[in-house]
Amino acid sequence: MSAQHMPYMLSAKGLKKSFGAVTAADDVNIDIPIGQRVSLIGSNGAGKTTFVNMVTGYLKPDAGRIELDGKSIEGLGPRQITGMGIARSFQIPQLALDMTALDNMLVAAACNDGHQSFWRPAHAGDRIARAEALLEKFELTAHIHRRVAELPGGVRKLLDIAMALTGKPKLLLLDEPTSGVSVDEKFPMMDTISAALSSEKVTVLFVEHDMEIVTHYSDRVIAFYSGRVIADDQPESVLSNVEVQRYVTGTVKQGH
Incomplete structure (x- = not known):
């Protein structure tokens, strides 16, 4: 199969999810190539955890399609999805x-x-x-x-x-790998994780609040706000985005 026709490791199209009057996912479209390291950022309630829970089978989308390595997984349970090649670590x-x-x-x-x-x-x-x-x-x-x-x-x-990683997953989801870790420890720890994952040939998606970690260890950043993707690009581009600064990092300058 030629490179341009290789499937994405993860492809989400038109994902929607509501909890009563709260829209947690509003037409989310994300394609992640094989081998990429992608961080998800957003304030609490922005929709990133809902996205991860839909990908891992803990939540069923109201609409939309999710494919892992070209195979449909939306609607499957967590154990079935784990068996197809998605693994997850937890904040705790x-x-x-x-x-x-x-x-x-x-x-x-x-x-x-x-x-x-x-x-x-x-x-x-x-x-x-x-x-x-x-x-x-x-x-x-x-x-x-x-x-x-x-x-x-x-x-x-x-x-x-x-x-x-014991199951040799295709896609690894990390939930805030450096939360609760001291400032002195976080970079050495991420260096260890990064080196270990490089030899495993696994696509990585991680939720992270620490923008220094996001900048140093991501190929790409996807920013969520109010159930939508508001930015999706290389770290420097996303973190300089005015909407991201206003709604995610809180660093928007006066006058914007």
């Missing part, structure tokens, strides 16, 4: 605190392995090798046998993202 890591980092990885791998191989032992050799390799990529080897309850917040965030 979803971890088993009494288990070790490695065992959390192995449980995630068992859940992501699909129905045919789910009943293989969680400690199968190939799963352990894959888990250990991912932990090494995220610089977590020193924590491999530690209980998650003992790990600091930043390490838990990295572990949560590593767990999302």
Whole structure:
């Protein structure tokens, strides 16, 4: 298939979603090429989380179409969509605190392995090798046998993202990867995440409020306001957009 006819990794057309009188998605159209790193920005209630929840199957759009790698996914449930290649990490890591980092990885791998191989032992050799390799990529080897309850917040965030990759997803959604992380830690942490994801060949979509992180780690920024996309371009262009400055970053100058 020639490059110009390759499908987008994610394509959303005409998405609409309302909750009573509140319009959370108003004709949202987004195409994300394979391998791109895209950040979603917007104030609380702007529509970015609604978009992510529709993509991951937690919400059904009222109208519109969503395709993953050329295949329709709108209307499918979260487990079906995960099986088709979408993984998600959370703002608050979803971890088993009494288990070790490695065992959390192995449980995630068992859940992501699909129905045919789910009943293989969680400690199968190939799963352990894959888990250990991912932990090494995220610089977590020193924590491999530690209980998650003992790990600091930043390490838990990295572990949560590593767990999302156990199923070798095509598209990874990250929910505020640096929230709750100190100023001194956020760039080293994002460097670690960025390096690990580069070797995984995965398309990345992340929700982020930190505009320094957005500027440094995104190929592209999509800004939401009131259920609509108000800007979609390279980071510098979007962050200099007057509507984005007014409704998202709060940096619009007097007189605009």
